[in-house]
Amino acid sequence: MWSFSNIADSIHNGLSQTFNPTVTVILEMVIAGLAVIGLFAMLGLVLVIMERKVSAWMQIRLGPNRVGPKGMLQSFADTLKLLVKEGLTPNGADKFLFNLAPFIAMIVAMLLMAPIAFAKDFQLWDLNIGVLYVSAISSIMVISILMAGWASNNKYSLMGAMRSGAQIVSYELSAGLSILSIVILTGSLKVSTIIQSQADGWWIFKGHIPAIIAFIIFIIAVTAETNRAPFDLAEAESELTAGFHTEYSGMKFALFFLAEYVNVFIVCAIGTILFLGGWMPFHIGHWEGFNHVMDYIPSSIWFFGKTFFLIFIIMWFRWTFPRLRIDQLLNLEWKYLLPISMINVLVITAMAILKWHF
Amino acid sequence: MYRTTEIVNQEEGQPLEDGDMIINVGPQHPATHGVLHLVITLNGETIKKVEPHLGYIHRSIEKMCESLSYRQFIYVTSRMDYLSAHINNHACALCVEKGLEVEIPPRAQVIRVLMDELTRIASHELWWGAMAMDLGAFTPFFYAFRERESINDIMEETCGARLTMNYNVPGGVMHDLHPNFQKRVKDFIQLYKKKIHEYDEMVTGNIIFQNRMKNVGVLSAADAISYGCTGPTARGSGVSCDVRKHFPYEIYNQISFDEVLETQGDSYARYLVRIKEMQQSIRIIEQLIDNIPEGDFLTKTKAVLKLPKGEFYSQVETARGELGVYIVSEGGSTPYRIKFRSPGFSNLSVLDHIARGSKIGDLVAMMGTLDLVIPDIDR
Amino acid sequence: MTQEELKIKITEILPEATIEEGGDWPSFDLPAEKWLTAAETLRQQASLQMDFLFCLTCIDWKTHLTMVYHLRSTTSQQNIVIKIKLDTAKPEIESVAHIWRTAEFHEREVYEMFGVNFLHHPDLRLLILPDGWEGKNPLRKDFEDPVNMIKL
Structure with missing residues (x-):
């Protein structure tokens, strides 16, 4: 079977035969690092072309259709263009912070790849606080945006950064609480345990209405956290030209751009893992026959299928909704989402104690 | 960006208060749809003052017209409010005809009104898309252009140009209608009626959109009059100011249509006025499209037009409001002085008044619903 | 109220106004120093209520300027037209920006295009011309721009 776990095992075995254990571990780390960088670039390319095609489809037009078959290589052309562009640093900018910010954004996005289970038994680092790790690391993202906004020495950038700071810090709460509700149901922070607990059905189905509420709040909150429309106030182009990355050009801009898309992928992957069973196929309780049929579909297809479905939903938001205003954005979080998710966590706790879920 | 700020600060000689900052929106900025330059004094996200700086696209059309003949100057006016180019031409042609005292044939009158209303719909379509884009919704722009394209196709077939049409000449219109005209317009009306519900579903009924629009940029009726607002901007505040109703020109007094009035005076009211105005325009077109009288489309006029000594003023309702053309003639073949009372200029002057105290995101909504076209302001 | 009645009424209210014939609407000449009081009367007089200043401009007649x-x-x-002669060398007139707010922008435009000085204007600065413009006022008849103006 050409599953991801088999490939990983055979690489491990092959390396162990020729090298001693220390060297094997080092080589495996290098391979994993390269794989993450490769995946990072691939995701960027795929998601950008996907966004452009989805938006074109929603906007009754064709989208990119010149480079490659049906324009599928457009992202490569764009990347090439961005690579050869001059990376300007404004005179008044704080050069060190200005150049550091895009790399922090990228590093955060890469670190977040670690605990994600892409397929059955295929995970870089199954640490026992996986979910906590994700919410902790993703908060660092705001630092790169604040850094970029402050160092640019541009008022648009500064305002964009301040908006995004307020926004990400606020929405982290609801996102955290909805993650917490699944942690309460599972009783574990470990990603593999959370996925295993969904072997008899995904949490969104097992957890009754509270789980669905948590899922909806999660999707809204992560859309805001990744600065996607309708919560794209940090880069509201009709108000702040391009927000925090106004002064960035060339590859530094591309890194922000890539980090944004990879972040979208990561939050959708987390959403998949928590609510839609990660790589777990669609199982229903004790219907052994049905479950067995579902298992024939490879786990990686389940994972990527579900993740890309969530990404599609987030793109759908972007191309249909107008943008919120800053006070409406904060009202939505503090007056509606946060109280609802707090009550929801209470209900889910009661449900978990009384074993009301399936 | 910083350089201009310093100049502005020095000019006014007013030190900024603590915590205030000045932001330049424009002359290159995605929200201004052109080269409008707004200097905004901000306290955090709250606007304390909006100060327009104009002139980036000022071509001094009024001065240019002084050396152009009465046939030539009409073409220049297409470049003022380019979205209602035909209506601009109409106002100029009316003014020259008033001076020459020529009656234009009924067929030409109907053609002019039909094209006026098509232009109005096209202009409002573009406004709708651009305004939604300002608010962060990209998709409506393409939906608006879908219908607008079919109007532009009709324009192209009729007079060869899609935007700056120059179809009006003193005494009538330049050519007769294309034989396909009636069919194409009827097709357009059918298409429009089939698609209009999408507009409401996508934008009007959207809760985010309504929150962004309601109680934003409230303009009272008294202020609207005092600031000289006209068109949908004033009608959103309940000021009845439709030139087509109050000072009817051509055949507008023979057509039944309603002047759309909303009373709230906020951005949402201005939005609704424009949306409903499109439907009224459709109503006018439906009344006229089957009743285009036969006959001449152009009155014979002299080769060189000379207006008698005196002053002539004509006004029409463009998509943005009242456009006045004021010609002072010394009896020669060129105007001695010409003044265009452009609706955008007056509508812009109210921006500071309604924007104070609101958020920077609201400014975009207000500019969107004031429907500013910069060449119209700068002339 | 017909135009004739309006003419009679205004000459009653503003005795210094002289009727000028021609044009679509009743047209009156006023001396510049009476303009401010006349404007206030026109705006506030209950039977007139001229609340909408829809066009404000200036004409350069070479010998004098006319607002x-x-x-x-x-x-x-009802529409009326008020005309006020100004001296070309030192054109000065009271601002009416506090009566009709729209006058603020229009007066700024006339200020830079014709050089008319509006007394007590809240914010009389260049609006359209570039900062630091020195030179003649573009819409005056003696303005020449050899680069941008093309003589036909």
Whole structure:
């Protein structure tokens, strides 16, 4: 079977035969690092072309259709263009912070790849606080945006950064609480345990209405956290030209751009893992026959299928909704989402104690 | 960006208060749809003052017209409010005809009104898309252009140009209608009626959109009059100011249509006025499209037009409001002085008044619903 | 109220105004120093209520400048035209920006295009011309720009 776990095992075995254990571990780390960088670039390319095609489809037009078959290589052309562009640093900018910010954004996005289970038994680092790790690391993202906004020495950038700071810090709460509700149901922070607990059905189905509420709040909150429309106030182009990355050009801009898309992928992957069973196929309780049929579909297809479905939903938001205003954005979080998710966590706790879920 | 700020600060000689900052929106900025330059004094996200700086696209059309003949100057006016180019031409042609005292044939009158209303719909379509884009919704722009394209196709077939049409000449219109005209317009009306519900579903009924629009940029009726607002901007505040109703020109007094009035005076009211105005325009077109009288489309006029000594003023309702053309003639073949009372200029002057105290995101909504076209302001 | 009645009424209210014949609407000449009080009367007089200043401009007649104010009452839909002669060398007139707010922008435009000085204007600065413009006022008849103006 050409599953991801088999490939990983055979690489491990092959390396162990020729090298001693220390060297094997080092080589495996290098391979994993390269794989993450490769995946990072691939995701960027795929998601950008996907966004452009989805938006074109929603906007009754064709989208990119010149480079490659049906324009599928457009992202490569764009990347090439961005690579050869001059990376300007404004005179008044704080050069060190200005150049550091895009790399922090990228590093955060890469670190977040670690605990994600892409397929059955295929995970870089199954640490026992996986979910906590994700919410902790993703908060660092705001630092790169604040850094970029402050160092640019541009008022648009500064305002964009301040908006995004307020926004990400606020929405982290609801996102955290909805993650917490699944942690309460599972009783574990470990990603593999959370996925295993969904072997008899995904949490969104097992957890009754509270789980669905948590899922909806999660999707809204992560859309805001990744600065996607309708919560794209940090880069509201009709108000702040391009927000925090106004002064960035060339590859530094591309890194922000890539980090944004990879972040979208990561939050959708987390959403998949928590609510839609990660790589777990669609199982229903004790219907052994049905479950067995579902298992024939490879786990990686389940994972990527579900993740890309969530990404599609987030793109759908972007191309249909107008943008919120800053006070409406904060009202939505503090007056509606946060109280609802707090009550929801209470209900889910009661449900978990009384074993009301399936 | 910083350089201009310093100049502005020095000019006014007013030190900024603590915590205030000045932001330049424009002359290159995605929200201004052109080269409008707004200097905004901000306290955090709250606007304390909006100060327009104009002139980036000022071509001094009024001065240019002084050396152009009465046939030539009409073409220049297409470049003022380019979205209602035909209506601009109409106002100029009316003014020259008033001076020459020529009656234009009924067929030409109907053609002019039909094209006026098509232009109005096209202009409002573009406004709708651009305004939604300002608010962060990209998709409506393409939906608006879908219908607008079919109007532009009709324009192209009729007079060869899609935007700056120059179809009006003193005494009538330049050519007769294309034989396909009636069919194409009827097709357009059918298409429009089939698609209009999408507009409401996508934008009007959207809760985010309504929150962004309601109680934003409230303009009272008294202020609207005092600031000289006209068109949908004033009608959103309940000021009845439709030139087509109050000072009817051509055949507008023979057509039944309603002047759309909303009373709230906020951005949402201005939005609704424009949306409903499109439907009224459709109503006018439906009344006229089957009743285009036969006959001449152009009155014979002299080769060189000379207006008698005196002053002539004509006004029409463009998509943005009242456009006045004021010609002072010394009896020669060129105007001695010409003044265009452009609706955008007056509508812009109210921006500071309604924007104070609101958020920077609201400014975009207000500019969107004031429907500013910069060449119209700068002339 | 017909135009004739309006003419009679205004000459009663503003005795210094002289009727000028021609044009679509009743047209009056006023001396510059009476303009401010006349404007206030026109705006506030209950039977007139000229609340809408829809066009404000200036004409350079080489010998003198003429300010032209087009006024409308939004209640009775009557239009009148007020004309005021100004001296070319030192054109000065009272601002009416506090009566009709729209005058603020229009007066700024006339200020830079014709060089008319509006007394007591809240914010008389260049609006359209570039900062630091020195030179003649573009819409005056003696303005020449050898680069941008093409003589036909």
